[in-house]
Amino acid sequence: MTDIKGLCEPRFAAVRATLAASLGNDDVGASVAVYLDGQPVVDIWGGYADADRSVSWERDTLTGxxxxxxxxxxxxxxxxxDRGQLDLSAPVxxxxxxxxAAGKENVLVRHVLSHTAGLPDLSGLTAVEDLYDWQSVTAGLAAQTPEWEPGTAAGYHALTFGFLVGEIVRRITGRSLGEFFAEEVANPLGADFHIGLSAEDDRRVAPLVPPRSLTDEYASTAPPGPGGIRREYTGAAVRVRDANSVAWRRAQIxxxxxxxxxxxxxxVQSVLANRGSAGGVRLLSPQGCEPAWQEVFRGEDRVLRTSMSWTVGFGKFGNAFGWGGWGGSLVASDPDSRMSVAYVMNQMIDREQQEDNRGMEIIMAAYSGLQ
Known part of the structure; x- marks a missing residue:
């Protein structure tokens, strides 16, 4: 039986059991947390921080x-x-x-946040290293022509989302997205999350482990559409070796x-599920949270090749909203239950080769604890 450490209230025992089963099967190392009413009810971890299974996953282990x-x-x-510094309905x-430039005068802030701005790709970038030059990337996006009339269609903005939102934040505050997040979100909450990681935290990082039978050359791609047809993508493909590099950690993407x-x-996400506050710290008003679960677009996503519901910044799934990461990490929040559930791991799964239900099984186990 896999040794699971940390806090788990008895009614959420199914969450602990689900993580233990996953660590006994597909996972190398992982952590799971459930916050209810802005307070932790599950905070558990187990397994190993390295592919060789020689370094234990600890309470303060971080991963991408x-x-x-x-x-x-x-x-x-x-x-x-919420502070009145940004109008979601204003032009970017x-x-x-x-x-x-290039016909983007009517692109609204909410278009950028809901993946409907028509800028899903970074044109002209051929190497991952190009992503580390913020000014060059944002200048390129400013000059780019939308692929479709903004607001009329959606296409997952896999990399561009962060540069677009981040540059808006920088123009308003004079701070990078990573700096703003650290000073206005992570530090007040005491949340150990970093967008741009400092060298002193490198020792705590569990490198991502590529899917079984694959190497660290494994790259992120858009999923194939009907008949196995892929959407053409000309930008730089991010590989596991890139995501594990020191340069990637230091950058802001x-x-x-x-x-x-x-x-x-x-x-962090429990703030939105709990009407703007967590652990006694208020970051925004109850009304300011609502765009996170209010649908902006529903229909076929041109990049993901599936039907999607997008809100201002999140995917919407029934009553819940959130999003997941390449390889398997996932967060979901439910404002009706005031619950947020997160699953973070180092062992990646290639969903084209193997079904990956790890995060969803954790979320369903968390819901069972509410019964």
Whole structure:
């Protein structure tokens, strides 16, 4: 039986059992957290921080959560909107004048946050290293022409989401997205989540482990559509070796390069599930949370090739909202139950080769504890 450490209230015993089963099967190391009414009811971890299973996963182990970073970035925008510094219905160019080029004068902030801005790809970038140059990337996005009329269709903005939202935040506050998140979200909450990781935290990082039978050359791609047809993508493919590199940790790519564990992910997102506060710290008003679960777009996503419901910054799934990361990490929040659930791991699964239900099984186990 896999040794599971940490806090788990008895009524959520199914969550502990689900993590133990996963660690006994697919997982190498992982953490799970459930926050209810802004307080932890589950905070558990187990397994190993390395593929060789020689280093234990500890309470303060961090790992890259890939696109589970997007909910963190979206929260920053919602905080600014709640403070009256950002109008979600205003043109992006109201804050970032250069962005009006190439027919983008009518792209609204909410289009950027709901993946409907028509800028799903970074044109002209051929190497992952290009992503580390913030000014170059954002200048390129400002000059780019939308693929479709903004607001009329959705296409997952896998990498561009973070640069677009991050530049809006920078124009308003004078701070990078990572700095704003650290100072206005992570520090007040005491959340151990980082967008741009410092060298002193490297020792705590559990590197991502590529899917079985694959190497660290394994790259993120858009899923194939009907008949196995892939959407053409000309940008740089991010590989596991890139996501595990020191350069990646130091950069700010606020769609994908957050580092944390389930505790920090669930804590931060519980702010939205709990009407703006967690652990006695209020970050925004109850009304300011509502865009997180109010649907902006429903229909076929041109990149994901599946039907999606997008809110301002999140995917919507029934009563819950949230998002997951390449390889398997996941966070979901339910404002009706005031619950947030997070699952963060190092063993990646290639969903084209193997079904990955690890995060969803954790979420369902958490719901069983509410009965």
């Amino acid at each position: 959560v890939n696109s589970t970073t997007k909910p963190m970035t979206a929260l920053c925008a919602l905080i600014l909107a 160019a109201a804050y970032w004048p250069e962005f009006a 606020p769609a994908v390069n957050g580092f944390g564990n389930a505790r920090s992910v669930a804590l």
